[in-house]
Amino acid sequence: MELLAPVGSIRSLYAAINSGADAVYLGVDGFNARAKAVGFTTENINTYIDLCHLHGVKVYIAFNTAIKEKELKKLDEYVSACTRADAFIIADLGALSVFYKYNVPLHASTQMGVNNLEGALFLQSKGFSRVVVARETAREDIIAIKQNTDLELEYFVHGALCVSYSGSCLLSSMMSGDSGNRGRCNQPCRLPYKSSLSGKEGYLLSPSEQCLITKLDDLRKIGVDSLKIEGRLKQPHYVSTVVSQYRKVIDGAKADNNIILELKKAFNRGEFTSGYIYDDTKSIMSPKVQSNIGVSVGRIIACDKSGVTVKTTEPLRDGDGLKILYKGEEAGGFGVKIVKSDKNTYKLAAKGSFPIGAEVRRTLDSASAEEEILLKKLPINLSFKVSDDYGVEITARRGNAEIKVSGKAQQATGRPLTKEDISASLCKLGDTPFVCDSAEIDLSDKCIFMPKSQLNEMRREAVSMLCDSLLNDYQDTMQRCDFSNYIKPAKVSDNEKIRQIIVNTDSFDVFRELCDKNIAISYQIYDFSQFLSKIDIFLSLIENTFSVYLHLPPIVRWAEMKIIEDVIVKCKDKIAGLICENYYSLWLAKKYSLKAIAGIRLNVFNSHFSEISGVDSAIYSPELTLQEIDDINSNGFVYAYGILPVMTFCHCPVQVSTGCSCDSCAYNGDYTYRDKVAEYLIKRTRIRRCYFELHNPAIVDISAKADKIRYNLYINMVNCNRTPLDVVKSVTQGGVSQSGSNCAHLFRGVK
Numbered sequence: 001m002e003l004l005a006p007v008g009s010i011r012s013l014y015a016a017i018n019s020g021a022d023a024v025y026l027g028v029d030g031f032n033a034r035a036k037a038v039g040f041t042t043e044n045i046n047t048y049i050d051l052c053h054l055h056g057v058k059v060y061i062a063f064n065t066a067i068k069e070k071e072l073k074k075l076d077e078y079v080s081a082c083t084r085a086d087a088f089i090i091a092d093l094g095a096l097s098v099f100y101k102y103n104v105p106l107h108a109s110t111q112m113g114v115n116n117l118e119g120a121l122f123l124q125s126k127g128f129s130r131v132v133v134a135r136e137t138a139r140e141d142i143i144a145i146k147q148n149t150d151l152e153l154e155y156f157v158h159g160a161l162c163v164s165y166s167g168s169c170l171l172s173s174m175m176s177g178d179s180g181n182r183g184r185c186n187q188p189c190r191l192p193y194k195s196s197l198s199g200k201e202g203y204l205l206s207p208s209e210q211c212l213i214t215k216l217d218d219l220r221k222i223g224v225d226s227l228k229i230e231g232r233l234k235q236p237h238y239v240s241t242v243v244s245q246y247r248k249v250i251d252g253a254k255a256d257n258n259i260i261l262e263l264k265k266a267f268n269r270g271e272f273t274s275g276y277i278y279d280d281t282k283s284i285m286s287p288k289v290q291s292n293i294g295v296s297v298g299r300i301i302a303c304d305k306s307g308v309t310v311k312t313t314e315p316l317r318d319g320d321g322l323k324i325l326y327k328g329e330e331a332g333g334f335g336v337k338i339v340k341s342d343k344n345t346y347k348l349a350a351k352g353s354f355p356i357g358a359e360v361r362r363t364l365d366s367a368s369a370e371e372e373i374l375l376k377k378l379p380i381n382l383s384f385k386v387s388d389d390y391g392v393e394i395t396a397r398r399g400n401a402e403i404k405v406s407g408k409a410q411q412a413t414g415r416p417l418t419k420e421d422i423s424a425s426l427c428k429l430g431d432t433p434f435v436c437d438s439a440e441i442d443l444s445d446k447c448i449f450m451p452k453s454q455l456n457e458m459r460r461e462a463v464s465m466l467c468d469s470l471l472n473d474y475q476d477t478m479q480r481c482d483f484s485n486y487i488k489p490a491k492v493s494d495n496e497k498i499r500q501i502i503v504n505t506d507s508f509d510v511f512r513e514l515c516d517k518n519i520a521i522s523y524q525i526y527d528f529s530q531f532l533s534k535i536d537i538f539l540s541l542i543e544n545t546f547s548v549y550l551h552l553p554p555i556v557r558w559a560e561m562k563i564i565e566d567v568i569v570k571c572k573d574k575i576a577g578l579i580c581e582n583y584y585s586l587w588l589a590k591k592y593s594l595k596a597i598a599g600i601r602l603n604v605f606n607s608h609f610s611e612i613s614g615v616d617s618a619i620y621s622p623e624l625t626l627q628e629i630d631d632i633n634s635n636g637f638v639y640a641y642g643i644l645p646v647m648t649f650c651h652c653p654v655q656v657s658t659g660c661s662c663d664s665c666a667y668n669g670d671y672t673y674r675d676k677v678a679e680y681l682i683k684r685t686r687i688r689r690c691y692f693e694l695h696n697p698a699i700v701d702i703s704a705k706a707d708k709i710r711y712n713l714y715i716n717m718v719n720c721n722r723t724p725l726d727v728v729k730s731v732t733q734g735g736v737s738q739s740g741s742n743c744a745h746l747f748r749g750v751k
Contacts, residue, residue: 001220001227003250004060004154005243008232009039013048014375015240016057020247023058025089026232030078031071032062032183042081049084053474054378054433054467063099064091064109066181066605066621069631072098086478087130091181093583093602094609096126100483105129110156111181113166113601116556118584120145126612127486129479130154132228134166135210136276136650139222140558146223153223157216158242159230160269161207161284163189164647164694165555168601171646173623174696179750181603181623189647190290193673193680195657197666202287204656204673205647205694208270211263213246214255215278234267237368241266264295265365281651282659288329294363298344300324300354307339307349310360316346321364326355333363379437380466382426382459386444394426396462398434401469405462409448416447417455425455432463488611497635500617500712501732502597503724504551504579504642508534510717510724511541519728522579524551524718527686528563535570547576552588553685554581554601554648560687568592577616586613600639601648607632619714622700622744626708629746638709639744640702640731642716643681647694653682654690670719681719695719701741706734709746 005016007026016024026032029041040048045061052059061082067075076098079088083102090099091111099106107130108114108123115137123131130152133142137155146153162169171188173179178186189205212219216227227250229242245262249255264272270286270293273279298312310316320336332352339347381397392407409417419441427436503514504522514521523538525531531538542548550571556564561584568578568588577595580586580602589596598604598618605621605628619637620629622644629638652662653673660666667690672679678697685691699720702709713731717724729735737743 002225003246004226004228005239006229006231011236011373012239014373015236016243017055018376019240019243021057021243023060025060025062027062028078031065031075042078045082046084050471054470058086060087060089060107061085062089064089064111065183066603067092067095068628069606072606092605093612094606096612097608100487103480105479105481107132110134111167113168113582116141116561116584117144117148118587119582120149120151122583122587124149124151127483135161136165138557139277143222152225154226154228155224156230157212157227158210161210163205163207165650169647173750174646177750179623182750184751191675193675195673197671198657200657203290204287206286206290207284208273208286209268210275211272212274213249216249236373238266267292268294276650281655284651285656287656292363293323294361296359297362298360300356300358300360303354307347308354309347312344317366319366320362323361323363324354324358325361326358331358377435378433380434381438382436383440384422385442386446386448394458394462396466398466401466401473403462403465403469405458407458409450412447412449416449425452426459434463501728502714504716506718508541513724515545518546520547521545522549522551539574542574549577549579550575551579552585555691556584563687607634623750625749626746635712637712637714639700640713640715641700641727643699643719644696645693646696649692652690653692699738699741700744701737702743703730703735704737705743706731
């Protein structure tokens with residue numbers, strides 16, 4: 001299995017290589033989901049790609065953000081500068097119009113949300129050779145994808161978890177304009193919330209850090225090809241520690257308590273979880289702590305205005321970071337400044353009051369954090385030989401690569417060159433990637449002379465040519481792809497069509513109100529067992545409707561797919577198509593010859609999405625401005641009205657709130673999480689498992705701006721108490737927008 005390391009800086013790159021990574025993933029200074037990571041630009045990226053390749057390390061470059069129409073040209077410039085990479089990681093299907101022009105293998109980012117065979121088949125049909133499956137993917141789904149596709153599978157085994165399904169989230173965007181889809185998430189999930197279901201307060205949206213180091217044998221067994229470590233924004237010492245520990249276990253070491261302890265020292269939020277494959281909700285979430293709690297090193301034994309006194313099991317150093325826990329909850333933290341010490345007792349400068357007996361945990365070891373990281377050098381062999389006619393030959397070797405450089409010496413009339421002189425010159429490799437492992441010198445009993453400048457130049461030429469030879473050998477083994485069959489002419493948009501309206505609902509009453517209107521209806525199923533028991537009523541209701549779509553859920557795992565397909569088979573002769581929130585549903589639309597409309601979770605940001613995906617239309621991302629939609633120049637749908645779902649959960653927030661189990665479920669209907677300023681509705685979808693949506697507190701309502709919007713309109717009536725016809729009239733003819741509403745990002749945009 002490949003060990004894939006995160007790289008957010010040049011020092012982290014060195015740490016990853018030194019620690020045994022087989023591959024690294026990184027972003028250049030644009031179009032990647034870690035916009036705050038620094039160090040790699042289009043000007044220097046090939047230097048670092050070559051450096052990795054010399055060390056036998058693959059480089060995957062992340063272009064895993066949503067790309068606006070006017071950014072496609074700039075994206076092309078970035079991509080063309082990085083074509084020596086081993087693969088590109090992509091999140092925006094519409095951006096394939098750029099990537100198809102090059103021959104670099106394509107990896108589907110986890111932001112694409114693939115967690116089942118159907119989604120994987122769809123992406124394979126678009127030219128992807130690897131899928132980074134969602135962290136929420138079931139074990140059975142991984143097996144099914146591996147056995148029924150030609151795809152390589154990459155899986156996150158360590159690091160932070162997004163609480164929203166596969167990182168698909170609009171919460172940060174709607175709060176501040178800092179879009180997670182654009183690499184700028186400000187992590188509102190790490191804030192405290194209060195549940196209306198139980199009154200419980202805590203970090204209810206904050207998952208623990210994931211650690212699967214004890215599960216590697218099983219992951220290998222089920223078909224995972226690449227083990228991915230999260231952490232492009234973490235420090236180099238984190239990369240060094242985590243990569244080296246996973247390297248040990250991959251190479252045969254036992255994942256014992258000592259290895260787990262080292263991983264916790266590097267970063268530990270919530271004592272680790274084994275993730276969605278192996279753990280339940282109560283192990284995945286960390287409601288009591290939301291940041292690094294490191295490892296326990298002692299207790300507070302005294303606290304006064306001058307500071308705190310702690311008794312420790314390990315030495316402390318100035319600059320260490322400490323987190324204080326009391327009864328399992330965070331009570332504060334501070335950097336270590338030692339006032340005085342006596343053996344294992346320390347008086348530390350600290351402001352604030354801390355409970356006696358509180359646990360002291362070290363979150364930062366200053367010695368590790370400050371350790372200089374230098375990239376290890378690659379050993380090469382150098383030799384120097386003199387022929388009978390005073391010809392000189394320097395040979396540079398590494399592995400099977402060998403380079404010879406010839407020159408001419410002369411018989412010495414003064415002091416001859418000694419073996420020591422020649423060896424010193426050969427070993428002077430300076431800032432090259434190499435170190436001289438051995439220097440063999442054969443003077444054939446001759447006394448020779450040549451200027452040291454000439455000797456040094458021959459050495460430089462030999463080493464440079466050896467470097468080029470090694471890189472050429474690597475290039476010869478790299479996988480390259482022919483995407484010519486995937487390139488299609490762009491569709492010509494027809495913007496003169498009659499405006500279409502789709503009303504999304506979970507209520508049969510809406511069908512009765514709209515059945516004789518020229519308004520399409522999207523039916524969103526929140527409880528599949530209940531729907532199947534009433535499907536005859538549903539089918540009779542849609543006999544006389546204009547056009548009906550089924551709104552499929554964004555997550556379908558394992559045996560649930562059969563339920564989804566059973567519903568489609570029963571309805572396909574009477575429905576027009578599907579509202580698709582995940583790539584699996586595009587595959588099903590094609591399978592059952594139904595129209596496909598891309599939903600907001602497919603993040604349609606540009607015109608090429610429709611031509612590549614094959615959808616009949618799309619609901620534009622609610623993160624686009626009206627001007628950015630105009631740039632797309634196609635007649636898609638604007639999210640015109642409704643409560644916007646900003647997160648989808650695979651864990652059970654009911655259990656987090658109440659401590660219940662599935663056998664004694666405390667769910668009694670929709671409820672809310674509240675932060676300092678607003679309430680967020682939580683609504684359940686039930687297939688076989690339960691999934692939950694978190695909704696934005698402010699409703700979207702474009703009524704006051706209706707005269708500015710010429711596009712098709714998508715109206716979401718779920719949990720809205722107005723009548724659909726009133727809303728349709730308001731958003732088409734203009735009116736007063738609801739109090740506290742907004743227009744999503746139509747007039748403000750995202751970063």
